[in-house]
Amino acid sequence: MVTPDTKALTVLALLSVTGFLAVRSPLLWAAVPTLLWRFASDNQAYWGTGYHYSAVLMPVLFAAFVDALTRPGPVRYALAASAAVTVLLLPQFPLWQLTQPATWHTDPRLATARRLMDRIPDGATVAASNRLVPQLTNRTLVSVFGLGDSRPDPEWIIDDSAQPQGWPISPDDDRSLLSEARNNGRYRTVADQDGYVLLQRRP
Structure with missing residues (x-):
């Protein structure tokens, strides 16, 4: 203690x-x-x-x-x-x-993130990067991408591959898990812009 x-x-x-x-x-x-x-x-x-x-x-x-x-x-x-x-x-x-001056400036990547999240329909199951999760909680069933108890096979995955936060998995593991999802045939890449990757589960 x-x-x-x-x-x-x-x-x-x-x-x-x-x-x-x-x-x-x-x-x-x-x-x-x-x-x-x-x-x-x-x-x-x-x-x-x-x-x-x-x-x-x-x-x-x-x-x-x-x-x-x-x-x-x-x-x-x-x-x-x-x-x-x-x-x-x-x-x-x-x-x-x-x-800090940077706090008062909007990251230009934010517009891309919002645009891609808008493509996820309401009520969908989603695995998202930790920083994106709060922006999806009001309309989707969202869990943190890479978290062990996340919902299996979510309908959508959105990941910030350019700036992985390092939780709940390391940046290297984040990239590895994202690569696995993109290459296992279960997901198709809907968008890959400014480091944000949006995947949709195939029917």
């Missing part, structure tokens, strides 16, 4: 943004179950702060922080520490991307 160091660093990061004042509030106990299941897992992605798994904890932590601020104690110190830690940590997290 406490090793490797990633777990301790996660707890440190979570508490430090409140100037450690949240530990004075009983509301903090509401965060314990989430931390327990994350740290007990053998999935290393759950241990750190690199993904979204701490998002559910932040309202709990800041509710505890506000509760603690109403109690007697070093309020000014805690607020200053919270602000300082937040400023120091911000460049390590996605919110910092709002300060």
Whole structure:
């Protein structure tokens, strides 16, 4: 539960943004179950702060922080520490991307991706690259391309072969799996544009 160091660093990061004042509030106990299941897992992605798994904890932590601020104690110190830690940590997290000029420019490949996804009919079963999945969830039965428990033989496959994300499989495995789907005779290539490949299962 406490090793490797990633777990301790996660707890440190979570508490430090409140100037450690949240530990004075009983509301903090509401965060314990989430931390327990994350740290007990053998999935290393759950241990750190690199993904979204701490998002559910932040309202709990800041509710505890506000509760603690109403109690007697070093309020000014805690607020200053919270602000300082937040400023120091911000460049390590996605919110910092709002300060980068590239964030405000649309990737020209995005228009191609949208055009190809529009060719997939509503209600179809689809295996898609991880970044494309959220854009298909509202109208298709979609799973992540390469994920072990994906739906077998989806009707459509759309993959970003130019910039594979590296999850759930490596870029090399992504390209290998895509090549296998294209060459096994079960799928036909509908489009191959700007690195996006759209395959349709043969009848």
